Amino acid sequence: MNKINSAEISQKIYENEDLEILPPIHEVPCDLSEEVTNFVKAVKCVLVPKVLTSQKNVQEKLDKSLEFLLDLTTKILNDKEKADDIVMRFAQTTPKIANLLIWDIKATYEGDPAAKSIREIILAYPGFQAIFIHRVAHELYKLDLPLLPRILSEYAHKETGIDIHPGAEIGKSFFIDHGTGVVIGETCTIGHNVKIYQGVTLGAKSFEKDENGNPIKGIKRHPDIGNNVIIYSGATILGGETSIGDNTVIGGNVWITFSLPENSRIFR
Secondary structure, eight states, X not given: OTTOOHHHHHHHHHTOGGGGGSOOOOOOOSOOHHHHHHHHHHHHHXXXXXXXXXXXXXXXXXXXXHHHHHHHHHHHHSOHHHHHHHHHHHHHHHHHHHHHHHHHHHHHHHHOTTOOOHHHHHHHOHHHHHHHHHHXXXXXXXXXXXXXXXXXXXXXXXXXXXXXXXXXEEOSSOEXXXXXXXXXXTTOEEOSSOEEETTOEEEOSOOOBOTTSOBOOSSOOSOEEOTTOEEOTTOEEEOTXXXXXXXXXXXXXXXXXXXXXXXXXXXX
């Protein structure tokens, strides 16, 4: 190391003129992985009580998870007052998240004959882990907190192989079976009582571009999935104008870029 001029090298990296093509940024710690892990573990105990913690400890776990969230949010925003406000508003959403997770657990237990217990689902099922983190990330996304919702979704992606953008709207009783390779895009909406299998993609068909050839952000790009829909493994459904009607069954490896009415059956 003595022969390496690290000061000169680091100066060249930071003074690279090509950095000017990037949008303005503010300073964020390079690695938040430990703080994210602590928050996820703590908030899971709060949102899945009885199984993971006793009633008398829920308040203690809630306070701890909010401390972790405040630390993360303050580091990202560099604004303690704004971070306090976001954490307070997130705390008010936790009963709703906890209620949705009850229905997700029920859907998983009733939808998978291999599930031997509720505890097994909560502790071992990648689909439930991804859904739990998504429900948390989605509420933070709606509070316009930058960066952290996406960090949480990528944490879940790394842990489970399931990629759900925090902007996706997902109804209650959602069940992802097996899960590896599932992709759900930012502007996707999913109704109640939906079951999807591994390798399903709910994605964008193409990207509209502005006059400079750059993708236009903030537009509807991903499909809408109705209530009581089953999507089997490897199916791909694309496009912001694509709508899948209630009570539809979509077979494996099907490619869909058009809307389907209620009660459809598509197998090839």
